[in-house]
Amino acid sequence: MLVDSHTHLLRLEVSPERAVKSAAEAGVVAVVNVGTDVEDSQRGAELAAVLPNVYSTAGIHPHNAGTYTAADLEALAELSESPGIVALGEVGLDYHRSEWSGEVQRALFEDVISLANDTRLPLVIHSREAFADTMAYLGSARVPIVLHCFEGGDREVREVTERGYYVGLAGNVTYNSSETARVLRLIDEERILVETDAPYLSPQPVRGRKNVPENVVHTAGFVAERLGMEDEELATLTTRNARNLFGLPLEV
Numbered sequence: 001m002l003v004d005s006h007t008h009l010l011r012l013e014v015s016p017e018r019a020v021k022s023a024a025e026a027g028v029v030a031v032v033n034v035g036t037d038v039e040d041s042q043r044g045a046e047l048a049a050v051l052p053n054v055y056s057t058a059g060i061h062p063h064n065a066g067t068y069t070a071a072d073l074e075a076l077a078e079l080s081e082s083p084g085i086v087a088l089g090e091v092g093l094d095y096h097r098s099e100w101s102g103e104v105q106r107a108l109f110e111d112v113i114s115l116a117n118d119t120r121l122p123l124v125i126h127s128r129e130a131f132a133d134t135m136a137y138l139g140s141a142r143v144p145i146v147l148h149c150f151e152g153g154d155r156e157v158r159e160v161t162e163r164g165y166y167v168g169l170a171g172n173v174t175y176n177s178s179e180t181a182r183v184l185r186l187i188d189e190e191r192i193l194v195e196t197d198a199p200y201l202s203p204q205p206v207r208g209r210k211n212v213p214e215n216v217v218h219t220a221g222f223v224a225e226r227l228g229m230e231d232e233e234l235a236t237l238t239t240r241n242a243r244n245l246f247g248l249p250l251e252v
Contacts (some may be wrong), residue, residue, distance in 0.1 A: 001236070002216055002239060003194075003216075003239050003250075005194065005246075006032060006149070006196070007032065007034065007196050007197065008036070008197070009047060009054070009213075010044065011198075012198060012211050012212060014186050016047055017051065019031075020213065027235070028217070029053060029250065030054070030055065031054050031240075032055040032056065033057070034056070034148075034230045035056060035057050035058045035059045035089075035090075036059065036148065037060055037064045038060070038072050041058035041075075041085075041113065044085075045058065045084055048082070048083075049083070055083065055086045055248060056085055056244060057085065058059070058080060058087075059066060059089035059112065060076070060091055061091070062100065062108070062109070062126060063098050063099070063100070065098070065104050066104050067099040071078070077118075086121070086123050087114060087124050087146075087245075088112055088123060089120065090112075090126040091108060092125045093128065094106055095129040095133075096128040097128075102157045106137065106184060109137050109191075110140075113141050115200065116141075117143060121139060123143055123145050124137070124146055127147060127235065132157055135156070138163075144166065146167070146245060147164065147165055148170070149180075149195070149197055149201065151180055153179040153182070157182075161186065167196045168193045168194075169192065169195065170197045171203035171211060173221060174204040174218065175207075179227060189237060190241060191241065193241055195216065196212070196215055196219045196224060197211065198215065199211050203222065208220065236252055237245055
């Protein structure tokens with residue numbers, strides 16, 4: 001049993017219903033859909049209300065930072081009270097290709113961190129080429145943190161481990177170029193999550209195709225091998241971690 005801890009059901013080429021069904025058949029017992037703006041987050045909350053074993057987050061991606069308003073933050077606050085919403089995000093900093101300045105992104109980041117502290121919901125963090133600033137701003141967070149699609153080496157892994165943050169491992173950890181793959185054993189096992197970020201970052205065995213939640217089994221298998229675990233052991237571990245982070249009603 002696995003949990004896809006970060007996916008985008010509303011961006012897939014197949015329907016959310018079909019994607020969730022196929023994932024379940026592959027052994028994925030729960031899926032966490034991730035919001036990237038208010039409309040996306042609202043639709044995610046609706047999915048979580050009608051699809052079994054689907055949960056969702058409410059957030060504003062840094063790529064959307066320049067258009068957010070006070071009303072958007074109020075909408076996220078309202079969504080945080082929806083039964084299927086288990087976290088805020090994704091939110092964070094992207095210095096790689098966002099069209100918005102760092103100043104604009106950081107203003108949004110601060111606002112959502114403050115909202116998370118008020119709502120006591122975990123934060124799902126997007127950080128790309130912005131590790132130092134991301135960690136600096138997260139110093140004010142008083143809620144559980146997951147660094148989605150984690151990329152980093154020895155220094156970064158040690159810092160997130162010291163802070164007790166969760167680490168989301170997506171398909172890119174299976175690529176030959178992955179620095180994180182070489183330091184997986186440094187990550188606290190109780191903080192490891194597996195995810196797809198579908199439809200992006202398909203793991204190596206299916207690279208070149210659009211990603212879907214069921215493909216989390218490939219990433220999980222890769223991580224298990226690198227950690228010297230049986231697949232079922234890694235599945236149980238990461239499912240328990242996802243349950244603990246998001247408060248999912250799973251028996252593990």
